[in-house]
Amino acid sequence: MRYQRPGLDIASHLLLAVGCGLFFLPVWLAFAASTHSMSELSGHVAPLWVGDTGLANYARLIEDPVNSLGTNVLKLLANSLVMALGIAVGKIAISLLAAYAIVFFRFPLRRLCFWLIFITLMLPVEVRIVPTYQVAADLHLLDSYPGLILPLIASATATFLLRQFYLTIPPELVEAARIDGAGPWRFLRDILLPLSKTNIAALFVIMFLYGWNQYLWPLLVTTDADYMTVVVSLKRLLTTGDSPVPWQDVTATAMLAMGPPVLVILLMQRYFVKGLVDSEK
Amino acid sequence: MATLQLSALEKRYPNGFTALHGIDLAVEDGELVVIVGPSGCGKSTLLRTLAGLESITAGELAINARRVNDLEPAERDIAMVFQNYALYPHMSVYDNMAYGLKNRGVAKADIRRRVNATAELLDLGALLDRRPRQLSGGQRQRVAMGRAIVREPQVFLFDEPLSNLDAKLRVQMRLEIRRLQKRLGVTAVYVTHDQTEAMTLADRLVVMNAGRVEQCGTPMALYDRPATRFVAGFIGSPAMNFLPVTVRGERLELPDGGELDLATGLDDGAELTLGVRPEHLTTLPDGAAMPASAVALDTRVELIEPLGADTLAYTRLAGLDEPVVARLDGEHAVAEGQTLRLVLTGERLHLFDAEGQRLAERRCAVDVVS
Incomplete structure (x- = not known):
């Protein structure tokens, strides 16, 4: 339903513009700060307009190791990307198979399995962090990509979402595929995967952001700068002891850290919305 | 092409409910047998046991004198047309028809030839690139038929295939099914609850009630000499x-x-x-x-x-x-x-x-x- 009142239209657009402005302001301030030199920033209020050392700041961060970090930002971004992709892809692969097993196969304790997966929703990383760390240490996973990815790779949310979608698939479709000679794997590959395309895209966006934004776990398992993620490094850049905080570095790194998630959202927005809103049948 | 032999076929569910109490039935080569009965009489269960979608508790099921009790649906050489068509929504009409052949490892050129021939038979030639949701109910029904025909199976199974169509289309498709079945000379088992459909389609009619066969015979034989009061009340309209x-x-x-x-x-x-x-x-x-x-x-x-x-x-x-x-x-x-x-x-x-x-x-x- 749409109201056709010009006054209302203008008012709602105004409200939207104010909202956008409010959300954009901090991002803009960070961007403006990232283009100034350290001397310009220290002791002043945050600048509202871009400075003239922007390119130099970014180039330096990407090429040279940052003193307090021991590595350059490009390496940090790469680490974050590996971790976020690993978590997103791994979560989707595991959830897909788990939901497939729970919905389409009859095995003993099927319901129990589902509820066991479901109650892990109540046990996020923060709750089980000590035992998880112990396990990761025993398996020699500290300071490694598997150590960053594996403990976060199972997802009850994704399993649940896919299960709900699978439940809407008419049983006749499964039977038709059986008569057409499609075994379990072929059914998964030829029928189920193409049908859950949009759901998978939506999950990928959510899970990529989840992985990218991880802070506590990477902070804990990585001591080696070679495995540090960009989100962890932001905090590290702020802890400088007695020397002044290099705000231009902090803000520039923050801008760079925003890049990949924004790209993922922009590229997959269409599927993302579609996957959450309708199930194509 | 094929005969179908059911002897003392029984289906009991794990919860103890007996859906089929020993069904005996022989379907001749090229015959169209219609199974009719009120809802819950076990007619769909019977069809699903024939297809291999439900296991058989006791008794024998043979296609062409070969025992198929324990074979997978795909190995029984049957094709089934579902009530809601069960077309693959993400595949084109062509792929829907070709999928079963592809899984059987039929050569690409062969698939193309057979799908095109079937599409022509069913007047689907212009629709081959469409998705199921772009088709009308009658067209989907024809695609579902095409998917069955293209496989050249021994036996056709129809599970109330016309009940989702409007009345006029139903009459039209009924004639078309009859015509195709005779033309292809294929053995078919057809389940419906609509006694008009049953009477007009059947070579032989099987009336089921509460998991048992009440009577089996030509439509006119059942109309003229119903063996039980149930059959008498079920066949003929008004009752x-x-x-x-x-x-x-x-x-x-x-x-x-x-x-x-x-x-x-x-x-x-x-x-x-x-x-x-x-x-x-x-x-x-x-x-x-x-x-x-x-x-x-x-x-x-x-x-x-x-x-x-x-x-x-x-x-x-x-x-x-x-x-x-x-x-x-x-x-x-x-x-x-x-x-x-x-x-x-x-x-x-x-x-x-x-x-x-x-x-x-x-x-x-x-x-x-x-």
């Missing part, structure tokens, strides 16, 4: 009228006190059910004499349904709770509320005992009297 009658020597006493000459050879006082179809109740032209051995039913018309060619009169007979339905000539002037004298001749009557079984000697008895 047969049932009148409780009592044996009085060589006569039967009707609910309104009238008596009909009909020797049953049963003891005086035996309670029977007399069945007469609406189309076999006649009216007496003015001034005509009652035929010998006939009895008049004086009824009051409660409701009329003019169908054009015929008019259905729902009438009330003294001593009977259910209305007596008569199929009258469309020209016959009859008004609600008027009295109507219906003539019950001794012919084309059906007698059932208290268990609902047809009285075997009845026909001879009627012939003798009339």
Whole structure:
């Protein structure tokens, strides 16, 4: 339903513009700060307009190791990307198979399995962090990509979402595929995967952001700068002891850290919305 | 192409519910057998056990004399058409039809040839690139048929394939299914709850009730000589009228006190059910004499349904709770509320005992009297 009142239209657009402005302001301030030199920033209020050392700041961060970090930002971004992709892809692969097993196969304790997966929703990383760390240490996973990815790779949310979608698939479709000679794997590959395309895209966006934004776990398992993620490094850049905080570095790194998630959202927005809103049948 | 043999086929679910109580049925090569019955009678379960979608608890199922009890659906060489079509929504019409062949490892060129030939047969040529959701109900139905035909299976299984179509399309598709089945000469089992569909399609009709076969035979045989009261009531539309009658020597006493000459050879006082179809109740032209051995039913018309060619009169007979339905000539002037004298001749009557079984000697008895 749409109201056709010009006054209302203008008012709602105004409200939207104010909202956008409010959300954009901090991002803009960070961007403006990232283009100034350290001397310009220290002791002043945050600048509202871009400075003239922007390119130099970014180039330096990407090429040279940052003193307090021991590595350059490009390496940090790469680490974050590996971790976020690993978590997103791994979560989707595991959830897909788990939901497939729970919905389409009859095995003993099927319901129990589902509820066991479901109650892990109540046990996020923060709750089980000590035992998880112990396990990761025993398996020699500290300071490694598997150590960053594996403990976060199972997802009850994704399993649940896919299960709900699978439940809407008419049983006749499964039977038709059986008569057409499609075994379990072929059914998964030829029928189920193409049908859950949009759901998978939506999950990928959510899970990529989840992985990218991880802070506590990477902070804990990585001591080696070679495995540090960009989100962890932001905090590290702020802890400088007695020397002044290099705000231009902090803000520039923050801008760079925003890049990949924004790209993922922009590229997959269409599927993302579609996957959450309708199930194509 | 194939015969189908069911012996003492039984299906019991883990929760103890028995859906099929020993079904015996032989389907000849090229025959179209229609299984009909009310919902919950086990007809769909029977079809699904034939397809291999449900396991068989006991008994034997053979296709072409080969025992297939434990074979996967794909290995039985059958094709099934579902009520909701069950087309793969993400595949084009072409891919929907080709999928089964692809899984069987048929060569690409072969698939193309067979799909195109089937599409031509079903007039689907222009739709091959469309997705199922871009098709109308009738077109989807044809694609579902095409998916079955293209596989060239031994047996076709139809699970109420027309119930999602509107009335006009249903009649059209019914004829098309019949025509295709005869043309391809393929053995087919067709499940429906619609007795008109069953009558018009079937070479042979199987009426099921509560997991058992009530009667099996040609549609006209079932119409003329229903073996049980259930079959009598199920086949024919509108349904047969049932009148409780009592044996009085060589006569039967009707609910309104009238008596009909009909020797049953049963003891005086035996309670029977007399069945007469609406189309076999006649009216007496003015001034005509009652035929010998006939009895008049004086009824009051409660409701009329003019169908054009015929008019259905729902009438009330003294001593009977259910209305007596008569199929009258469309020209016959009859008004609600008027009295109507219906003539019950001794012919084309059906007698059932208290268990609902047809009285075997009845026909001879009627012939003798009339």
